[in-house]
Every structure is written in C-alpha cells, then in structure tokens.
Amino acid sequence: MMGRGDGPGAGAAGGPTRHVPVLLAEVCDALDVKRGGLYIDGTFGAGGYTRAILDAHPQNKVIAIDRDPDAIAGGAALTAKFKKRLMLVPGRFGDLDAIARAQGFEAVDGVVLDIGVSSMQLDQAERGFSFRNDGPLDMRMEQEGPSAADIVNESSETELADIFYHYGEERRARAVARAIIEARRREPFQTTRQLADLVASLIRQEPGGIHPATRVFQGLRIAVNDELGELVRALHAAERILKPGGRLVVVTFHSLEDRIVKQFFAARTGRMPSGSRHMPTMAAPEPTFEAVTKGPVGPSEQEMARNPRARSAKLRAGSRTSEPPQEPLSAITMLAELPQTAEKRGGRR
Template identity: 45%
Template sequence: MHIPVLLEESTDLLLGNGGKLYVDCTIGLGGHTRRILEKNPQAFVIGIDRDPYALEMAQESLKDFEGRYSLYHANFSDLDQVLKMEGLSQVDGFLFDLGVSMLQLKSPRGFSFQRDEPLDMRMNPEDRLSAYQVVNNYSERDLERIFKEYGEEPYAKRIARAIVLARAKKPIETTLELVEIITSLLPYKGGRIHPATRVFQAIRIEVNEELKSLEIALRKTLDFLRSGGRVVVISFHSLEDRIVKNFIKTHLKPLTKKPITPTMEEVKKNPASRSAKLRAGEKP
C-alpha cells in the first residue's frame, strides 16, 4: 500500500555511525524501520506515529522483529516525552519521513481531492481541528494567509473569497465541493499540477500543524543525540525542506552537500517519490 521512499539511501545514512538505538519519528507502515532492523541485527527502533491506523499496520509488518522495537501513538513533536517513557537520555539517530502516506491518501479522511469524502484531513483522528472547521470557520483573511504561506498559492485571495461566498449559502462538507469551488476559478487543463493541489496541501498543513511540529521536533532531537548521532529527513515540499536545511546548517555537520533525490528508476516505480528530498546531518 505504501512504498518507502529513498529506502536504501536514508537507512544507510542513518546507520552509518555504527549505532544501535534509533528513533523512527514517522514509522507509518514500518517500511524504513524494517529495513533498519534488517541491515543492523543489533539495532533497536522506537517508532512514533500520530496515526493509530498506521501503527496497527506497522505492528503487523514488524512482527518478525518482536522485541527489537517499541511503538508509540504520539506526535513527533512530543518525542522527548516518548524517550523519557523509554528511560532514554541518548540515542544514535532520528529518521523523519514527512508528508502523507498512501494509507492516508486512500483512507476516507479527505486527504485526496480525487474522491468525494468528508473534509477531515486529520492524521490523528483524536485531534480537535479538522479541514471542515478550517474551510467553514476561518475568516477570509486567515484562509488567504494559509493558502499563501502553506500552499504558496498565487491565487490565494481569489480562492479564499470564493470559499467564503460559497459557504454563506451552505456549509462546504466534502472534498469535491471544495474542488468545484477552486476549479470554477481555475479550470483544470490537464498536466501534473491540479488547481486544488496547493490549497489541499495548505489546509492539511494547518490542520496537522505540520511545520510547527517539525520545527519543535528537530530542535528536541539535539537534547537526545549522542556525539556522532544523526538526523535524517525526507521532505516533500519546499517549506519542509527549507526548515530541515536551516536546522542542519545551524546545528549539525551536514552529511549531504545537496539533497539526495530519487533515481529515475525509483520515480518510475513509485511516482509519489518524485518530489522527495533527503538531507542528513551529524552531531559533532
């Protein structure tokens, strides 16, 4: 269901310091953790994910490695609490695989604009804020702001205005209702980028506080990394990559002069990997 992106490159970098104790901050379905445990028979992985459905599937995927991992339902911005529960003060590395998994895109939670689903977009269904609340309750100014900041949408103002006018008649309840509002302004003429792509990205980031959580989590890794410990991050859009690049440049010794990107062969096998960028750094 979900193919791990840059699997060999990310796990090779993470394990390159000869350590044994690692944290997979976005364990998802367990693909990267499985490869870590296969490559290093001495490794133990603490897996974190905010999506309880992903954790259930990770548990099943990793059953051959019982006793060599532990799983936590948490936001990676709370990684310090997770490690304290494990009784740990130092680890050898952190892995982050950002973005939305195929499990989430195919679940009926409104992440995709290609199917008619309720506006939700919560990675953790227990979280308070949903896409429905953003679309129907945010002011026109706030909608414009998140479309600009998180979606880098050039038509943010027009789209925000159209949403406010539409919801004045009736609440906007489903993904396709939102898509119709966007495409009424910006008709889809084919090609790779659908007009709804940036708006959906922006709403998802807002609902899940993705950028804020990333900044908090990266900062917290510094308190637990041993000397020589590594942070490896796979990001999928420029906003994430900018945060990661600045963090590594400021706090770590970069292990990647330029971001590592998928080979043409990987993109051919897994088109969802095409925008991935891998950066890594090591604590002096």
C-alpha cells in the same frame, strides 16, 4: 499534494498504492544503520524505514512513532515479529525526545523523519486528504481536534487566504478564500468534492499540470495538523536526544519543509551567515551538527519511474557533534507560522 507513502502508478492524490518507502537505501546509508544501535523512526507509516533498520543489524532497536491511530494498529504484526527490538508508540514526532526518555532511553544513535502525508492516508477517501476521491473534509492525522471542514467553515477570509498562500503556495489564495466565504453562506462545506469543485471553477488546470485544488488542499492539511510546527519541534528534539556521532536524516516533499530543514542544518553546522553591513558580526556558537550530505539527495531516475510520488523528495542529513544543544531557532519557528501569528509573537516575516 505530495506525501510520503509511495507506490507505482498513481499521482500524488491518485488511486490505491503499495507502500514503498522513499529513498530507502539512501536513508539507511545516511543513518549508518549497519553499525547497530537505537534509532527513532518519527514517522512510522507502514513501517518501511523501521523494518529496514531492524533488518540491517541484529542488535538494532527502533522507537517508532506515529500520530495516526490507523498506523499504530497496522504495526501490530511488525511489533510482534521484532518483539523487544521495536517499540511502537502513539504520539507526535515533535515530542520524540520526551517519548524516547519515557521508554527509558537518554540518547539515541539516529533519527529519521519522513515528512508529509502517507499513501495510506491519501488513498482512504474517508480520511479526507485527497480531492480525487470524494469523502468528508477531514484531514486530521490523529482523527481528533478541529477538521479541515471546521477551518473552511469558521475561519475568516484573511485567515483562509493566509493558509492557502503561505502553506499551499497558491497564488490565487485571496480569490479562493473569497469564493469560500460566499459559498458557505448558502451551504457549509462538508466534503472534499465540494471544495475541489469550487477551486476548479476558479483556477484553470494547465495541460499536463497538477489539479487546481492541489495547493489549497496542501495548505489546509498543513494547517489542520500543524505540520511545519511539528517539523520545527522535531528538529530541535532530535538535537537534544542524539548522542555524539548520532545521525539526523530528514526526507521532505515540498519547498516549505525543505526550507526549514535546510536552514536548520545551515545554522547548526555553522554555515549560516553571521553578519551583514546592516547587522554586526556576532560570535557564532560551536556547531551541533556536521553535514553528512552535500546539499539535498534526490531519488534516482529508476526510483521516480517506479514510484512517481518520490519525484519531489529531498534528503538532508547531519551528524551530531559533542556540543550541547542550542536554543530553538526563532528564524525557522517563524517559517512554520502564518504571518499574523509571527507578528503576535513579535517576529518579522
């Protein structure tokens, strides 16, 4: 259940931590923030990236976005400090191009996305993200709409199994879903402890391994917040709003996110295979990005020792070319969807 807030000591769903942004120096280098310009921080959180960007050059400006009302409220002091250089906006990063235009900007010099749940969210039991601390089974980043409890108590066995398997990569997804259906007939799920205990009764924890409920909670969180769908929309939105030479930098924390980002950059930099013996070779469109990093950039040994939550982080980055934006990639759109949803759209998984 890795997330993007960071701090010393605790595991992915452990106790309180001091927020330290992951791969901060690497993000700033990839964004090239020393040149001065307008940047979008699509996942403001506690403002670590935003502050570093604003400190890097006196003319830098940031449009910071967060869907969590607590993060927006917590950014008031930073907004006051930097005044007109920081625009803190509630919203989803999948709409980042529309948000930038609403602020009066038609193009930006850089976009950074730090995907996942933050330390602050994990460490607040009342938000329901963590199985370590008992709280309401919620997980809603925007604190509105259907909660994790709604999904657990109302979804079919097949829907639950798909969420746990495809979003949580839980191998025993079907068994967990079946047990949930049986248990909720007696009593609806209301707390994180209820669900975590049920999963722990079905899945044995390996010595030194992750908590048995880790993958189930990850899958639920992604489903509640449509995290992969938002990521896909944000990548395409960044392609539309970046000016030539503008940088897109994405930090991911698990394989589902990284696979989407990797395929997006592969397609947009012209590295995606254009044909096979089963399909004819097609003329590839001109690349809309050039690679900034050769493969993923990970944290140093020092950062992982200082901040265990950084250990699975991967950074990928690209520089926008002058080519016009392309149509959304159906291949990565389908990666963000459950199989039944993809089939209804007429796609194949």
